[in-house]
Amino acid sequence: MSSDTSLTTDTSLPTDTSLPIDTGNTLLDQVTVAVRAAGDLLRERYTAQARGTSTEEIVTEIHANDDAVLDVLKAPLLSARPGANWAEDELAGGALPSGEWWIVDPAEGNINHVQGMPDWAVTATLVRDNEPVLTVVHLPLTGDTYTAVAGHGAHVNGAPLHVSAKTELGAALTGTGQARPGEDEETFRRIGSSVTQMLIHGLVVRVSVPATLQLIHVAAGRMDAFWQFSDVRSGLVAGALLVAEAGGAVTDLDGNPWNLTGRDFLAAAPGIHAAAVAVLSPLA
Incomplete structure (x- = not known):
């Protein structure tokens, strides 16, 4: 990687406001409903005690969480955006082929869920040509839902989000x-x-x-x-x-x-x- 630390380039993600995601938020609403429903299921599976003591038992619990959530999340998302592809491996990295892709983590922080900790969520992000353009992150234990659409700001439960103003x-x-x-x-x-x-x-x-x-x-x-x-x-x-x-x-x-x-x-x-x-x- 280059050692040049000059920050003369635009450090924001590219945004394509011509993306055909209607500003009436119909797609965002559909994704939000689907992610929240998936979150309800994941909350039902949650216990405040750790589940599993061996690596094998923990991995089994992790896969069970993923499978249960995907059973209720995948179909609604594909239906909401006909023609979009599905990125199957949640631990994969690197570029995707051109076009639109759903990148989903059915239990983001799955190990925390299995260990009885509260830091976990359900996420669904629509990516176009390797740039994220719409996302929903739902935290079932708090009920908070974070959303963003490229060019239209970020929100939590409908209220705008703003990064820190620190300079030091x-x-x-x-x-x-x-x-x-x-x-x-x-x-x-x-x-x-x-x-x-x-x-x-x-x-x-x-x-x-x-x-x-x-x-x-x-x-x-x-x-x-x-x-x-x-x-x-x-x-x-x-x-x-x-x-x-x-x-x-x-x-x-x-x-x-x-x-x-x-x-x-x-x-x-x-x-x-x-x-x-x-x-x-x-x-x-």
Whole structure:
């Protein structure tokens, strides 16, 4: 990757306001209904106690959550957008073929759900030519629904979202985390080094999963930046659109505009973005 940290490029996600997603929000409404219904099912499956003690038992529970939610979510989404494709592997990364694709995480933060923790959600994002254009993220335990349409802003329960106004990295609450189990050792070393550097230059660092739940905090101004050494699509596309539409900068760690071809990711309040790039780009 380039070592140039110049931020003269546009750090927002490209937006195509000519996208045929009606401004009357009919498609957004349909997706919201489907995601909330899926969330209701996932909430019914939730217990406040951990389920499974062995790796095999935990993996079985994770797959059961995914299968149950997809049974009620996939058909409505495909029906809502005829002709759109479906990205099957939620842990896959990299570019998709041209056209429209649904990128869905039926249980974002699935391990948290299985462990009896509250940090999980259902997400559905429509991507066109590798750019997210519509997303719905629903948190069943709180009832909160985060939505964004490219060019039309980001919202939680209908109220506008705005990123943080901070301009000092030393005052920033930032976060990161691993994208999938079994990352390579070099990725783990980068994560550790990046946390150390951000602890030195920032105020507080959160290391947790899933990415989307940290990114909604960035979009809402409760956190100031999130970065990840990953290209896992399902963990990034929803939050990327929410942050961009809330006024944030969404780039790779060199400060170049991010899309699905990127190998790393940074979403930040504009006032601290350049400083975050300066800290993190040497580790990219």
